[in-house]
Amino acid sequence: MNTEPSISPTTRHSLQSKVRALSVILAEEFGVAFTFHDAASGLEVPLAKAEAAPGSCHAGATVLVGQAAAEGQCRTGRLDDAHNLLALVIFQGDQPQFVATAVQHSLAGVGPERSRELDHLRKWLQTFSDRLRLNELVALTRSAAEEQAVQFKRAWDTILGLDESIRHMRIHRDVETNRRNILRKARGYLEAQTVLWVPQQPPGPSLVEGEPCLAPADCRHLADLVSRRAVADSQKHLVWNADSSAIWSQRFPQIRNVIAFRVSDHDCTGWLLAINKQGQAQGQPAKGAAGAEDCPFRGTDAAVFAPFAALFQLQLRASRRYQDLKSLLVGLTRSLTAALDAKDPSTFGHSERVARIAMQLGEELGLQTDELSDIYLGGLLHDIGKIGIPDAILCKTGILDAEEMEQMKQHVTIGYQILADLQPLRGLLPGVLYHHERVDGKGYPEGLAGENIPLLARILAVADAYDAMSNRRSYRHSLSPDAVENTLKRGAGSQWDARVVEAFFRCRDRIDLIRQRGIGQSLGQALETAMRAGTTSRATELQATH
Numbered sequence: 001m002n003t004e005p006s007i008s009p010t011t012r013h014s015l016q017s018k019v020r021a022l023s024v025i026l027a028e029e030f031g032v033a034f035t036f037h038d039a040a041s042g043l044e045v046p047l048a049k050a051e052a053a054p055g056s057c058h059a060g061a062t063v064l065v066g067q068a069a070a071e072g073q074c075r076t077g078r079l080d081d082a083h084n085l086l087a088l089v090i091f092q093g094d095q096p097q098f099v100a101t102a103v104q105h106s107l108a109g110v111g112p113e114r115s116r117e118l119d120h121l122r123k124w125l126q127t128f129s130d131r132l133r134l135n136e137l138v139a140l141t142r143s144a145a146e147e148q149a150v151q152f153k154r155a156w157d158t159i160l161g162l163d164e165s166i167r168h169m170r171i172h173r174d175v176e177t178n179r180r181n182i183l184r185k186a187r188g189y190l191e192a193q194t195v196l197w198v199p200q201q202p203p204g205p206s207l208v209e210g211e212p213c214l215a216p217a218d219c220r221h222l223a224d225l226v227s228r229r230a231v232a233d234s235q236k237h238l239v240w241n242a243d244s245s246a247i248w249s250q251r252f253p254q255i256r257n258v259i260a261f262r263v264s265d266h267d268c269t270g271w272l273l274a275i276n277k278q279g280q281a282q283g284q285p286a287k288g289a290a291g292a293e294d295c296p297f298r299g300t301d302a303a304v305f306a307p308f309a310a311l312f313q314l315q316l317r318a319s320r321r322y323q324d325l326k327s328l329l330v331g332l333t334r335s336l337t338a339a340l341d342a343k344d345p346s347t348f349g350h351s352e353r354v355a356r357i358a359m360q361l362g363e364e365l366g367l368q369t370d371e372l373s374d375i376y377l378g379g380l381l382h383d384i385g386k387i388g389i390p391d392a393i394l395c396k397t398g399i400l401d402a403e404e405m406e407q408m409k410q411h412v413t414i415g416y417q418i419l420a421d422l423q424p425l426r427g428l429l430p431g432v433l434y435h436h437e438r439v440d441g442k443g444y445p446e447g448l449a450g451e452n453i454p455l456l457a458r459i460l461a462v463a464d465a466y467d468a469m470s471n472r473r474s475y476r477h478s479l480s481p482d483a484v485e486n487t488l489k490r491g492a493g494s495q496w497d498a499r500v501v502e503a504f505f506r507c508r509d510r511i512d513l514i515r516q517r518g519i520g521q522s523l524g525q526a527l528e529t530a531m532r533a534g535t536t537s538r539a540t541e542l543q544a545t546h
């Protein structure tokens, strides 16, 4: 006889372990070997032959098992003149789980003594059954309390993890780094083999944290399968555990289970996928596939994953809005510089060229993408303060006298004041205010020297000087390339940062290309930007009249 065939191997192993332990305890208590029967079906729980009780499968025992299981009470009976049958009920929670039976030699023989013996045995069995049940209840309560404590700690750890992720998220920094940080945290708390982000609309490369258990093309294929199932089930998240009928089982046999969350913002949609619950403590070595094969994702795992999915979606939204804002600022900035160019026709395109040249210098000096962005905007706006300088000075064809020069120098502080209240542009202020400082301390407005001058300003100073010398001004002709280069070399280490001038000569050819493109193309690009934004700047109108 066998127990129900639908029981999983793990559950069967657990039941047999329990029965083995009970058989030892009962044998010690009653001095005889017991056989165990499933309380619901009456079927015998198979044990190794050496562990089985001799003569346990008796017709009288079968009847006694049925009665004991039905009543939840221990029973005794006469097998023959010399032997008694014992039936002890073992509970799991509120329900009988097993009935253990045994054959015992009677000491009372026949007559009234035999009845008293059976009654005493029944009471002994019942007392022992009650003790086992009480122990079971205590163990269950303790186990539930421990599980609750584990879940509470997990929830608390997750909150702390989320808090840390949010604190370290820098929207203006590299988008991929932010997203990877979230995936890494989620993987740790989920104890998953792999966590990945698969963007679907617009399609893009997947981000994978953990063991790369899928090829890039397979990541997309799995996300497509998940998406189809989710649409069919009208769900935004799914939890699937080992199941031979799972949609991926044939294509991806290495995947045992998956949690999937749909993440979307505006026109960006994709799936966050956690693959293969590993079931080991965070930071511990991963179990082998065999050890983890019965470890499922549970509802609590989905609950842990949910806030990370929400954070990821928030990151998508914040990143998009940041990019929108940045695009708007760039557009406004270029409109402002176009207005400045229109105020002094002799410097048309100067700000645009300075921005591009400064970018080249920044790249040559190994600056990061976000720093280059600040350099570009700083180049566009470095002379914005000239809007506040009288036309008579700004457009004067002769050399400025001392008083006019002092007024002209005010353009750096005027520019600073114009931009000071624009929070997103605060990073550019050092470039605007200090781009006329000199490393020997003889510049203005504060006479800063050396590295006390912000790097952005030192880079802008070289770009500004190069473009100014290379182009005609109302008070002089443009200088020849040789004259410009000689001036820069002579001024390296006194007027300009020698390291920036060295960078200039390393990328001299690329910078010369920027200069040769001329004013028309620079302004043409500014016009294109304005037209794309559906606006017509004042500068455009002014230029059209020339």
Ligand SMILES: [Fe+2]
Residues within 6 Å of the ligand: 382, 383, 411, 435, 436
């Ligand atoms: Fe300037």
